[in-house]
Amino acid sequence: MHQPVLYAEVLDALQPKSGGAYIDGTVGAGGHAEGILERSAPDGRLLGLDQDPTALETAAQRLARFGERVVLVRRNFRFLRDVAEAHGFVGVDGILLDLGYSSLQIDDPSRGLSFRADAPLDMRLDPDAPLTAADLVNTLPEDELADLIYRYGEERRSRRIARAIVQARPIRTARELGDLIEKTVGRRRGQRIHPATRTFQALRIAVNDELGALEAVLPQAIALLRSGGRLAVISFHSLEDRIVKHFFKQEATDCLCPPHVLVCECGHKARVRLVTRKPIVPTAAEIERNPRARSAKLRVVEKL
Numbered sequence: 001m002h003q004p005v006l007y008a009e010v011l012d013a014l015q016p017k018s019g020g021a022y023i024d025g026t027v028g029a030g031g032h033a034e035g036i037l038e039r040s041a042p043d044g045r046l047l048g049l050d051q052d053p054t055a056l057e058t059a060a061q062r063l064a065r066f067g068e069r070v071v072l073v074r075r076n077f078r079f080l081r082d083v084a085e086a087h088g089f090v091g092v093d094g095i096l097l098d099l100g101y102s103s104l105q106i107d108d109p110s111r112g113l114s115f116r117a118d119a120p121l122d123m124r125l126d127p128d129a130p131l132t133a134a135d136l137v138n139t140l141p142e143d144e145l146a147d148l149i150y151r152y153g154e155e156r157r158s159r160r161i162a163r164a165i166v167q168a169r170p171i172r173t174a175r176e177l178g179d180l181i182e183k184t185v186g187r188r189r190g191q192r193i194h195p196a197t198r199t200f201q202a203l204r205i206a207v208n209d210e211l212g213a214l215e216a217v218l219p220q221a222i223a224l225l226r227s228g229g230r231l232a233v234i235s236f237h238s239l240e241d242r243i244v245k246h247f248f249k250q251e252a253t254d255c256l257c258p259p260h261v262l263v264c265e266c267g268h269k270a271r272v273r274l275v276t277r278k279p280i281v282p283t284a285a286e287i288e289r290n291p292r293a294r295s296a297k298l299r300v301v302e303k304l
Contacts, residue, residue, distance in 0.1 A: 003031065006234060006282060011032075016037075019040070023049070024095075025096065026049070028105075029104055030059035034062060046071070052126065055104065060072055077217045090224060094225075095221045096233075099233065099235050099236060100292075111124075112133060113200070116174075117173070119174055121171065132207060133174075133207050136207065138171060152201065152206055152211075153199050157185050161199055164180055165180065177196065182195050230302050244299050252274050253268070272302060275302050282294065
């Protein structure tokens with residue numbers, strides 16, 4: 001069974017209680033949701049969203065014992081407010097957004113998320129989405145491909161990698177792409193992270209529009225919370241964490257005018273307080289149990 005990252009820390013942050021209403025915007029395999037429902041017994045409710053139908057089926061099986069206390073909906077969390085209002089989850093006590101991928105998704109060879117997978121270069125979480133990683137790899141002009149790898153993967157060797165990709169087209173499988181990148185940039189002895197990691201991250205982010213969805217959901221989540229309700233977000237790379245950190249800081253600040261403006265002209269009022277001024281990260285014990293947790297960062301705010 002997939003082990004949710006920062007499980008105890010998430011429950012401590014959200015403080016589930018009986019009668020509460022909660023939203024898991026990335027329900028995945030249902031690990032965090034299960035804990036929230038257990039802590040909010042006997043009548044706490046949870047709305048779970050996920051765009052991945054396979055993950056949603058797994059969550060449904062795991063959470064079946066909670067009956068009508070849980071509602072699961074197949075939808076990207078960028079539509080959080082519409083889904084929440086349709087199911088009566090407004091003025092909720094807590095919202096969780098776990099931006100990582102579950103082990104079930106990463107280890108599924110058919111998705112092409114791993115550079116070790118001898119499978120089609122897909123990377124879509126929503127199988128109905130129109131764009132695949134293969135589309136990007138095999139059709140983008142070299143400069144656009146290099147820019148994408150640099151922007152979303154923060155890969156400083158993006159131009160060399162893009163040039164190699166264009167010369168090797170067509171590339172059909174994840175392993176083929178992973179091997180090409182390793183051959184192109186090399187791998188130092190003892191290097192722990194595969195040299196294709198950043199490129200795969202960039203393609204996955206682009207295919208699923210992950211950063212666009214994150215920017216869209218954050219203000220919706222704040223609007224759905226009741227006073228005293230909490231929003232917890234787990235990010236896994238610097239691009240995500242930067243967006244979350246900036247948004248939380250902005251929403252916890254009364255005035256956003258430039259420093260040279262002596263009297264506030266923007267009229268902005270703080271909507272949240274920072275529960276975590278620095279992100280919560282996994283313990284050494286958790287990383288030893290689950291190495292994929294090593295880059296996780298949890299940030300939490302409470303609505304005023």
